[in-house]
Amino acid sequence: MKNLLSKGWIKLAAAGTLLLVGVLSLAYAEDNTQDTSRVPMPNVTAVRGKQCVEPTEFMRKNHMKLLIHHRISAVHHGDNQLADKYSIINCVNCHASTRDNSVTGPGDFCQSCHAYAAVKITCFECHSSKPSGTPPSFHPLISLGSGDKATRATMMRYQAYHGTLPNLQTGFSVKDLAGVMR
Amino acid sequence: MQITFRELEGSNKSFYGLLGGLGLLAVIGLFAAWQMEHYGHIITGMTNQIVWGMPHVFAVFLIVAASGVLNVASIATVFGKKFYKPLAPLSALLAIALLAGGLMVLMLDLGRSDRLIVAMTHFNFKSVFAWNVFLYSGFFTLAAAYIWSMMDRNMVPYNKTIGYAAFFWRLSLTTGTGSIFGFLVARQAYDSALLAPMFIIMSFSYGLAIYLLVLMAAYGCSKRPLGDAVIRRLKNLLGVFIGATLYFVLVYHMTNIYFTKQHGLERFILLNGGVYPLLFWLGQVFVGAVLPLFLLYAPITRQSRKAVALACLLVVLGGLAQMYVTIIGGQAYPLPLFPGMTVSSSFFDGVVHPYSPSLVETMLGIGGMAVAGVIVVIALRVLRFLPESLDDSVVDPHH
Amino acid sequence: MKDFDTYRRRFVTSVLGIAATTALPVGVMFWQTAQGKEVDDSPASSKIRWGMLVDTTKCATGCNACVSACNKENGISGEVTDTSPQWIRKVNVTNPENGYSFTLPMMCQHCEEPPCVDVCPTGASFKRADGIVLVDRHICIGCRYCMMACPYKARSFIHQPVEDQLAEVPRGQGCVESCTFCVQRIDAGQQTTACQDACNAEGHQAIFFGDLKDPESSISKQLATYGAKEVLPDLNLHTGVRYQGI
Structure with missing residues (x-):
């Protein structure tokens, strides 16, 4: 045991481990306040x-x-x-x-x-x-009801094709979707 | 005769005292930078008219001196003068320390210092500043390699190659620093190809002055012998560099005076610009050149070490004055929006731009010098940069 | 023979080493170019070049309508201290010999060869495809080199924290800014600048704004009929802002 402790690096490792354990226990200690997360x-x-x-x-x-x-x-x-x-x-x-x-x-x-x-x-x-x-008011997820994934993709393709999103107040026709739907 | 290098010894009290003093100045500089970052540049004296102020005066001085102080090592390696060989390690150390101090000031003065990573990853290769990012970082690497090749026996064969590389690299670096101003077509005081070589010769002068000061201080404090041969050669070289700087300044102003369109600017800098002619004639010319030349060469003073040390200090002060006149004087003179006409506006067109440096920005500049000092003090104490003796009998007087 | 083998081995190794070392930055450059593909149908395209024409004979001394409008449009305080930003200012020019004087608004000239773009280390100061010179405030590090480089002193630095900036015009401490030709309006489809609208509202009609590359635009027609001059023409910057009557 004495031989072990005489090596410098053992002392250093022991000190480091103690320090680590100390810091971790402080970090994860439960505090008794009302609000459990800091x-x-x-x-x-x-x-x-x-x-x-x-x-x-x-x-x-x-x-x-x-x-x-x-x-x-x-x-x-x-x-x-x-x-x-x-x-x-x-x-x-x-x-x-x-x-x-x-x-x-x-x-x-x-x-x-x-x-x-x-x-x-x-x-x-x-x-x-x-x-x-x-x-x-163009949020397509709000104005159009079902099938959000398809709707969102359609909206993005419409925008890429036409340069703007469709005006959902006036609606859009099948003609506008030509070239957008593949 | 073999020259041994040893760490600087000396009393712990004086070492820690010096370190503490420099450290305090450095900390004050960092505090100033924090204030500037938190409150904005409104707390400094820099404005929309004078955009670069005291921090840049100190930073550019330190960067220019950093490149020049490596000259001593280059004379040994590139020009083959064996006499300078024992002086070389200190020269490379000072180069690193001064550049670190200067860059620290420059980077802390940025409007958005938190975006340094952006500056390291986004480059506009037409910009001198972008080149400088590479030139400055490469300089650190080369200077460190230079020291390694001087101190490690296994690396000594590479000393010459690295020395040559460092020599050409720092010529590029100082050209880059001078071109920061020389490439600007907007301001009448800049816009000149002469600025790059002028900065190079100024770097030789300021660098050698700082080198000599540090050498004399280190040997004086540690009571190591420093022979007259070393001092004499270095001081004569310094005199040559001061003279060369004076020549470049003369040519610059004479050319400007020849051009009618530059008459307004020259009258401002040389005659009636208030603080600028004062700093030019008294600071840059008299204190920075004439007086040191007298001290270094006049028979009554040239043997005295105190005179040599004073001359070096005056060169440094003159250098700071030169930077102030160039950087701030160049911005103070109004831009020629409509040449020949009288111009006025709410944005201070057509009038001389006033500048009063604030304490905050001056402390930042001084903090940079202090950081350079801290690096030097610690390195000299801990590593073997200085020969044990530079006595006349030890150094080789036959180069 | 053995020596030659060794020599050959060393030679080939060093050549490969040099090739590998140079290939790395070249490869990175190519990769970056591939990543940064230009979007062809981006709204700002080089088919347009936005420009401005100021008729100084119609510009009224003492009138600051363009300045106030610019401040309002971009959320600038309008203070006139040495640290407050001014994107546009009225400049009064007098000939000292004979007293002849005129006035004009001076702002970023949106040069074709901008010195501010040349000197910016990060590329934050850039010229957009449609000719508008802007500062990308995401990349600007606040070094103020562009302010040193501008021959028209057009740029301002923000010296203190900004509150209450407009949503369409983000501005903040530590970056450099200048006239944007009301880029937030242009990108939204409007084709007039705030200063132009204000000048017209005042009845002076001194400011024209439009596409310099379109021969049918009002600014091109005006330029073709009456011509114009740049400020500091000897610098060859080919500014986007031209003046009549200087």
Whole structure:
């Protein structure tokens, strides 16, 4: 035993293990306060609309990719920010909370998930965190009822083919779908 | 005769005192950077008219000096002067330290310092700044390799190759730094091919002055012998570089005075621009060139080490004055939107742009110098950069 | 014979080594080019070049309608301090010899060869296919080199945090900005700028805006009839903003 302890690296390993065990136990210790989680669970609310433009799980994993791609198309290719359903303006329009009219206040949509995941967002240093005007009424998931997957794909193909989304107030005819449906 | 290198010894008290002092200045500089990042550049004196201020004066000075201080090593390796060989490791160390300090100031002054990764991954290859990202990082690598090839016996065969590479690399680097200004067609004070070679010769001058100061300080503090032969050769070389810098400054201004369209600018910088003529004549020319040349060559003073040290310090101060006149004076003079006409607007067109440096940005600049100092102090103490003795009998006077 | 073999082996190895080392950046470059395929049907295309014509003979001294309109359209405070952004400003020009004077609005000239684009280290300052020179604020690191490079002093730096920015015009601390030719309007299909609308509303009709490549546009017709000059023409920047009467 004495021989073992005399080796320097054994001492170092023992100290390291103790430190690790100590830190982990502090991290996972139950505290006896009312609120069992230290950071509040994210508060996913939308003020307008029944559904997001994409399913929640898709958005959770991919909203950053959509934003990265969209910022190139908006800034460099001149896409109309207001008509694009992935535009950050339209995200804010639906998701801004009614309490403080923002997505970055404490407990608000963007802020709560990002605080929980400990990922800093710098978007709203430049982008407005407050809604502007009313969101466009083109959300196909709201206006059209069943078959969301097919509808969404159709809408996207329509947009790619015609350059804009169809006007759902006036409706669209089968002629408009020519070339879109394959 | 074999020259042995040893870590710098000396009392712990003075070492920790010096380190503590420099460290405090560095921490104050970092605090200043944090304030600027948090509150925005509104707390500095930089405006939409004077966009680059005190931080850039210090940063560009440090970067220029960093490239020049490697000259001592290049003279040994590239030009084959054996006399300079024991002086080479310190030269390479100072190059790394000064560049690190300068870059730190530059990067912390960015409007969005958090986007440094963006600067490392998105490049516009027409921009001198983009080239500089590669030139500066490559310089660190080459200087480190240079030190390795000087200190490790197995690497000594590569010393010459690395020395040549470092020599040409730093000429490119300083050309790049001078071209930051030289490529700008917008400002009357820049827009000149002369700026690149002028920066190169200035780098030789500032670098050698700093080298000599650090050498004399290190040997003085540790009571190691530093012979007159080393001091004499270095000081004579410094005199040559100061003279060459003065020549470039002369040609630059004479050419500008020859062009009628530049008369307004020259009158501003040389005669009636307020702080700028003062800094030019008193700072850059008198303190930075005339007085040091006198101290280095006049019979009454040229033997005195104190005079040499003072001359080096004056060169450094003159260099900072030169940077201020170039960088800030060049921005203070209004842009010629309608040449020959009197112009006025709400955006301060047609008028001299005032600039009063704030404490925050000056502390950031000084913090950069302090960081360079911290690196040097620690490295000298911990690694074998300095020869045990540079006495006349030890160094080879027959190069 | 053995020496020659060794020599050959070394030679081939070093050549392959050099080839592999150079192939890496070249390969990355090709891969990047393939990834960044230009979308042909993107709305901003080089078939258009947006330009502006200012008739200084109609521009009224003391009138600031274009400036106020630009501030309102883009969410700028309108303050006039040395650190506040000004995307457009009225410049008064006087000939000191004879007192002849005129006034004009000065903004980003949307040059065809912009010096600000040349010097930007990250490529944030860029010229769009339709000629509008913009700052991509996602990539701008705030080094202000473009501000040093602009011969028209058109760019402004945001020196403090911005609250209450407009949703269509994101602006924030630490980036550089300048006149965008109301790009948010253009991308939404509108073909006039705020300054142009304000000038027309005031009755001066001094500002024309349109497609320089379309010979039928009002700006092209005006240019063909009356001609125009650029500010600082000797710099050969081929600006998108031209002036009559300077």
